[in-house]
Amino acid sequence: MTSVTSTAAPAPLPYTSERHLLAWQWLVEEAHLFDRQRYTDWLGLLCEDIHYQMPVRVTTAKNAGFDRLAGMSHFDEDLYSLRKRVARFETEHAWTEDPPSRLRHYVSNVRTFATDDPAELRVESYVLVFRSRGDVRESALLSAGRVDVLREAGDGGLRLADRMIEVDESVLRMQNLGIFL
Amino acid sequence: MVNLAELTRDIRSGMVPAYVYNDADLFTLERDHLFARSWVFLAHESEIPSPGDYVVRRIVDDSFIVVRDEQGVVRVLFNMCLHRGMQLCRAELGNSSHFRCPYHGWSYKNDGRLIGLPFHGDAYGGDRGLVKKEQRLLPAPAVDSYRGLVFASLDPDVVPLRDYLGDFTFYLDFYLNQSPDGIELRGPQRWRIKSNWKIGAENFCGDSYHTPQTHTSVVEVGLFAEPKANKRKEGALYFAGRGGGTTYKLPPGTFEEKLRYVGYPDEMITRMRQNWTPEQQRVVAEDGFMVSAATAFPNLSFVHNWPQINADGLIRPFISLRQWQPVSESETEVLSWYAVDANAPDYYKEESYKAYLMCFGSSGMFEQDDVENWVSITSTAKGAMARRLLLNSRMGLGLDDDVISQKPPSFSGPGRAYVGYGEHNQRSWLSLWSQHLGYSGDPAEHSPVPAGDAAGEGDR
Numbered sequence: 001m002t003s004v005t006s007t008a009a010p011a012p013l014p015y016t017s018e019r020h021l022l023a024w025q026w027l028v029e030e031a032h033l034f035d036r037q038r039y040t041d042w043l044g045l046l047c048e049d050i051h052y053q054m055p056v057r058v059t060t061a062k063n064a065g066f067d068r069l070a071g072m073s074h075f076d077e078d079l080y081s082l083r084k085r086v087a088r089f090e091t092e093h094a095w096t097e098d099p100p101s102r103l104r105h106y107v108s109n110v111r112t113f114a115t116d117d118p119a120e121l122r123v124e125s126y127v128l129v130f131r132s133r134g135d136v137r138e139s140a141l142l143s144a145g146r147v148d149v150l151r152e153a154g155d156g157g158l159r160l161a162d163r164m165i166e167v168d169e170s171v172l173r174m175q176n177l178g179i180f181l
Numbered sequence: 182m183v184n185l186a187e188l189t190r191d192i193r194s195g196m197v198p199a200y201v202y203n204d205a206d207l208f209t210l211e212r213d214h215l216f217a218r219s220w221v222f223l224a225h226e227s228e229i230p231s232p233g234d235y236v237v238r239r240i241v242d243d244s245f246i247v248v249r250d251e252q253g254v255v256r257v258l259f260n261m262c263l264h265r266g267m268q269l270c271r272a273e274l275g276n277s278s279h280f281r282c283p284y285h286g287w288s289y290k291n292d293g294r295l296i297g298l299p300f301h302g303d304a305y306g307g308d309r310g311l312v313k314k315e316q317r318l319l320p321a322p323a324v325d326s327y328r329g330l331v332f333a334s335l336d337p338d339v340v341p342l343r344d345y346l347g348d349f350t351f352y353l354d355f356y357l358n359q360s361p362d363g364i365e366l367r368g369p370q371r372w373r374i375k376s377n378w379k380i381g382a383e384n385f386c387g388d389s390y391h392t393p394q395t396h397t398s399v400v401e402v403g404l405f406a407e408p409k410a411n412k413r414k415e416g417a418l419y420f421a422g423r424g425g426g427t428t429y430k431l432p433p434g435t436f437e438e439k440l441r442y443v444g445y446p447d448e449m450i451t452r453m454r455q456n457w458t459p460e461q462q463r464v465v466a467e468d469g470f471m472v473s474a475a476t477a478f479p480n481l482s483f484v485h486n487w488p489q490i491n492a493d494g495l496i497r498p499f500i501s502l503r504q505w506q507p508v509s510e511s512e513t514e515v516l517s518w519y520a521v522d523a524n525a526p527d528y529y530k531e532e533s534y535k536a537y538l539m540c541f542g543s544s545g546m547f548e549q550d551d552v553e554n555w556v557s558i559t560s561t562a563k564g565a566m567a568r569r570l571l572l573n574s575r576m577g578l579g580l581d582d583d584v585i586s587q588k589p590p591s592f593s594g595p596g597r598a599y600v601g602y603g604e605h606n607q608r609s610w611l612s613l614w615s616q617h618l619g620y621s622g623d624p625a626e627h628s629p630v631p632a633g634d635a636a637g638e639g640d641r
Contacts, residue, residue, distance in 0.1 A: 054544075056370055059273045071534070072367040072519065074543045080492050081539050084402055088546055093397035096549040137375070137560070170273065171514060172372035175552045177544035 012111040012124075020112040023123045023150055026158045031105035031127075034180055037097070039086040042180070043079075047151055047161040052077040054144070054165035054177075074167065074177055089178075096178045102132040103179060115149075120161065123148045127181050131174060140174040142167065144181055183207055185620035192615045195578060195608050195634075196571035202377040202562035207618070208510035215479060215617035216241045218336040220345050222481040222504055223247050226255060226329040227365040227523070233276040233291055240335060241507055245321055246270050246280065247331060250292035257321035257333045258293045269318070293318040328357040329364065330481075346477060347422020348595035354461060355472045356483050356500050360452040360524040366502065367534065368518035370543045376555035377562070378480055378505040378513040379614065384551065385484065385503075386425040386476035387418050387606025390576065395550050404539065404546060405488040414601045417470045417589045421596025423613065425606035426475025426483070436466035443471055443487040444496040449525055463593035470589070478613050480505040486547075490536050497529070499537035511559050515552075517542045574611075577603030577633060584633030599633075608634045 013020040026045075033042045046052075054075040055068040077085075088094050109126040129142040149162040165181060183206050191198055201207055223238040224247040235248035237260060244260035246269070262269050262282040269280045269289070279296065281288035288297030295316035298305070305311040321333035325342035327350065332342055343350065357364055384391065392413045399405050407413065407429050415430035431439045440450045454462065464470055476482045482505065487498040500521065506514040519537040521530050540547045561567065577586040577599060586599035599605055612634070 056368065059271070060275050061272045061277075064272065064275045069368065072370065073538070074370055076535070076538055080490075081535070084404055084539065085544075085546065087402040088398045088404075091398040091401045093401060094550070095395065095398075096553040137556075170371065172370075172543060174372065175374045175376075175556055176372075176549040178549045 012113055017112075019114070019121060020110075022158065023112045023121050024110045026150060027107050027110060027123065027125055027148075030160075031107050034105050035103045037089070037100060037103070039089055039180070043083060043086055045158075045160055046079060046082065047159045048079060050077075050079050050082065050160060050162070052082060052160075052163050052165075054167055054181075057167055057170050059170045074172075075165065094178075096176060099134070101179065104130040105181065106130070119152045121150045121158070123150055129179060129181050131179060133175075142169075142172065142174050142179075142181065144168060146181070183210065183618075185210075185615075185618055188618075189615045189620055191571055192608070192611045195573070195575035195604070197574045197611060199562050199567035199570040199572050202380060203511050203559050203567070204562075205510050208507070210618045211507065212241045214619040215614065216335070216507070218334070218339060218617060219479050220323075220325065220332040220334050220339060220342050221479070222330060222477070222502075223257060223333050224331050225364070225366045225502070225518070225520075226326065226331060227363075228274075229255065231276065233278050234274075235270070235277065235291070236274045237270055237272065239506060240333065243335070244268065245333060246318075248291045250290070251278070252292070254292070255324070255326070255331055256292055257324045257331070258289075259319035259321065261319070262287055263295070263316055263318065289318055293320060327353070330357070345423055349422035349424035349477060351421065351461065351595050352419065352424065352426055352472060352475060353477070353483075354457065355464075356475075356485060356502075356520065358456055359449060359522040360456055362523040364500070364520045365523045366518045366520050368542075369504075369516040370518075371514060371516050372543045373508065373512060373514050374552050374556060375511055376513050376552065376559045377510060378507040379611075380555040380558055381503075381505040381513065381515070381551070382476045382478075382480050382482060383607045383610050384555075385427075385474040385482035386610045387420070387427060387604065388474075389413050389416055389418065389427045390602040390604075391554075395554060396547055398550070399488075399540075399546050403489060405486055407486070416473070417468070417592060417598045417600045418603055418606050419592075419594055419596055419598040420606045420609045421594065424475060424477040425596075425609060427473045427606075428470035429473055431465070431469050431471050433469070436462055439465055439469070439471065442496075444498045446526065446529055449522060449529065452522075452524060460593045468589060468591050468593055470592075476610065478610060479617075480507070484541060486536075486540055488536050488540055490532055490539065495532065497532040497536045499533045499540065501537055501541045503541070511563070515543075517548075574604045574607055577605050582633075586633065597634075605634050 053073055055073045060067050106128040107125055111124045113122040115122050125146050127144050132139040145166040147164045150158040151161040153159045221240045224236050228236050229249045232249055232251045235246050246258045246260050248256050250256055260269050264287050265284055267282050267284040279288050279290050286299040290296050298313050322337040323334040323339050416428045437450050472485050474484045482503045484501045487496050490497050502518045502520050504516040508514055519534055521533055579585050586603040589600040592598040
């Protein structure tokens, strides 16, 4: 399987290439599902062996050699735990999202790389999430980079096999991660 | 300004003025009195295992470097250069033998001593103008630890930490002392919520009543079965010394069977058997209670739950420490750590970590619903009407202050315990809080604490 931490291919695929365009479209369509909170549909886009991770970023000296906490993430999910999270949102008692947030996932800076596995693409993107809750509360923003592995499925579509979310704040200014990104 | 006599009287009668959850004057009193005199948690020793390891933590506005020096001593140093007041360390963690100020280059060994002073001779005439070896970073006025938890106090005359915590240590040990090597921490996840800091602290110290409602969805999806209303009310609420907490009632069985039920493997249970006092073992084995949420006054909380972590039905418990770090009257920074017995097998540590992530922390399914509530309380408490409303926090008391709550049939721990829902613990916590705001009168003369909320020493 392609690793999200493997060194990047020398150059991304040309922005005109069909594989890049398909990956880019996949990310935009995924953002569409997120913003409409169609999370059950989103689960259908995940591989059985999905690893969905968002490490805790920390503020460290330039020469420290690390800017993530060891052994602690905001998300470190497999398909079971993602299904539970989605199932919870589907109940009538997930108060944190009732009334629901208004969400926009702005996806940009998409770069697609071929990998050693012809069935897999490595896709980098930026995502900026705008979240508004209630009528008078201040809105919240979350900025992150993502490195994904998209795998071709039997039906010709792409599925998410791995996502590493690199969040840009060490102290999140969002009341919870009752969202996906 | 706040009328502390009236506030204290109301709190002690179990009627909580709603404005206390969003009031700038009270926040100033909390900062200048409560947080200036209490023991405040800063870090766990496992976060800084090697010489030079440090984390930077705060007591309200004061930043401290918590560092293990080259001799292995944990130091708590005010994070401000002695010269022009620059914030000395601007990372939140790392490893360093010394800290150098970026402004003029004064540098300090990791035990706080000044070791580098650029142009000492040219600028100061050497020791004639400034005696270098007498200079050291300002240490925290008091530092003490309990089972690896490092606390500091801004009050040099504060009572020793063990006296401060009192009998609450009996319950802390269920989280901290499962084996001779204690716990290790991972984290913290940090995030800011528009909530007053007291709400989380109170919630964790005794609010078993919210669980069946707030956390319905978690039960519905089969993540954690215990919060069901019919089960949650069988738990005991205890308060002892400077802390209190909630428990769940376990199904009948031996000590080993009960701990297996919550998901501990046998090798860990064997160590608990060896490590816990006979009284601590009886709380589990005979009284049948397992600790869940708890708060050490003022703002350090604990949680211990046992969710299902995979599709095969595997149950694993987890422990989390969390601090409600005050930012303002309407904002709190949450620091949430995963904690685990240092001697636990590796497979257990990973499974328990997964249990933690699903339930608590920045993405936790329990935590999500809690925070939504607390943010809403804080915003609603801001206005004029909240100053006219006394929130009914009298659960467990009759109209004549008689105690309605039942004591557990048997309870082997110290302090006060009731079984079922009740707000005795929140009232005890808020009474401690009101005592720390600088009020010099003795409110007990006017309004004694209801008998059922008495501190409980010797009251089983």
